[in-house]
Amino acid sequence: MPARPIAARFSSRSLSTQSLKDAIKETIPAKQEQLKRIKAQHAGTTIGEVKVENVIGGMRGLKAMLWDSSVLDPEEGIRFHGLSIPDCQKQLPAAPGGKEMIAESMLWLLLTGKVPSEAQTRALSRDFVERGTLPAHVEKLIDSLPATLHPMTQLGMGVAALNHDSLFQASYEKGIKKSEYWEATLEDCLNLISRLPALAARIYRNVYNPGKPMESLDKDLDLVGNYVRLLGFGDNQSLTEYLRLYIALHGDHEGGNASAHTAHLVGSTLSDPYLSYSAALFALAGPLHGLANQEVLRWQMAMQKEIGSDVTHDRIKEYLWKTLKSGQVVPGYGHGVLRNPDPRFIALQEFCDSKPELQDSPIIQLVKKTYEVAPGVLKEHGKTKNPYPNVDATSGCVLYHYGLTQFKYYTVIFGVSRALGCITQLVWARALGLPLERPKSLSLDAIEKLAKST
Ligand code: CMX
Secondary structure, X not given: OOOOOHHHHHOOHHHOXXXXXXXXXXXXXXXXXXXXXHHHHHOOOOOOOOOHHHHHOOOOOOOOOOOOOEEEEOOOXXXXXXXXXXXXXXXXXEOOOXXXXXXXXXXXXXXXXXXXXXXXXXXXXXXXXXHOOOOHHHHHXXXXXXXXXXXXXXHHHHHHHHHHHXXXXXXXXXXXXXXXXXXXXXXXXXXXXXXXXXXXXXXXXXXXXXXXXXXXXXXXXXXXXXXXXXXOOOOOHHHHHHHHHHHHHOOOOOOOOHHHHHHHHHHOOOOOHHHHHHHHHHHXXXXXXXXXXXXXXXXXXHHHHHHOOOOOHHHHHHHHHHHHHOOOOOOOEOOOOOOOOOHHHHHHHHHHHOOHHXXXXXXHHHHHHHHHHHHHHHHHHOOOOOOOEOOHHHHHHHHHHOOOOOHHHHHHHHHHHHHHHHHHHHHHHHHOOOOOOOOOOOOHHHHHHHHHHO
């Protein structure tokens, strides 16, 4: 029987209009106390071992990092402060008139460990709009970039340039006290996330619709509602709801994945949140990580072209084997930690099943049929430890169906989402006074010598 979700224990009506900053402030002493207790009682306790395979195998499975907002169980998938994805779908407030959880309610949960009230969620949406305009120098920078530069490169550059106005950096130069780091960090983080829709949408406009006028932010919309509006799809409620769900559920996936880990590592040097998250975006831009959603679509489209209208399990199997035999990975399948179908994939599939137009879509039918045979083929192939789909197996195909067809852009949407988890960690790393990250590396000779001597 799973333990009662931690988030539920915090829920309180009397706190329903408390601000996000106050809610975090209230939570900090207990967390600091817990860290102090762990240090005092267990600093020397062994909680795992380091094998040579960990050191040469990309640190898989090594318990070496503190990340409080979510924990990934290999069998069950992700929980955010104890809440599973279906729990979040039931408990986290949606946008007015919407059904799906939104970025604001997920961010509140991640940052405070509590489920926000409707009022708190709306207040955060309004705050995002007030902070959401891009500084002129960032607009100028983005507009000066060639449309042929990958959208992820542009996003990383834009986020880094936002650090011009970093409160953390300015306060640090003035000699701010360590106990106040988290407040300046939070301010930067909220500005960062608020400005991501305008930045990401400007990149989309410049690359795919140059010269087209852009909408302005609507003060009555949530973060993702505004993002979809700026992208030019504001009248598509189904796409808006899909992106609300996708961005909320993809926001955090514990700390060891490459983007989250990068944000944490760079943040541990006291680089400001903009520089830290910019670095994370460049980790996300790799094909084994965030770029996989672009790769899945490219691969499924190539499969569709080759198979034509004769979409049978046998033809899909043939195509899967062709991919594997040519030495490529099957994009959207496998995972560094998960050993079952990704619950994020399942939640997105359920969204598809609830929309008749998606059930009829040829590309979504192809994704579904691929899912029916790919695990069997990957098991027979015998290499991957997880033959099941991850979140990226389906995410891009839904966007494609709704008319967002430029798949080189898809990782940018993931980049808007992943900010939720990364900024949460940046705030908490400063609130807990976490140190500079500095693991020990070993040369091949040193590994061999150590291994022989034990
Ligand atoms: N297709 C073919 N081979 C695969 C595979 C796949 N989908 N997934 C893993 N393998 C192979 C690996 O390349 C590795 O081969 P080598 O021993 O020749 O190097 C072997 O199986 C063992 O890998 P693993 O331990 O199961 O998986 P890793 O932890 O090394 O890698 C991941 C995880 C996600 C990079 C890998 O499964 C992969 O490349 N998947 C396709 C890309 C993808 O969908 N990425 C998105 C991940 C989701 C996210 O970032 O959140």
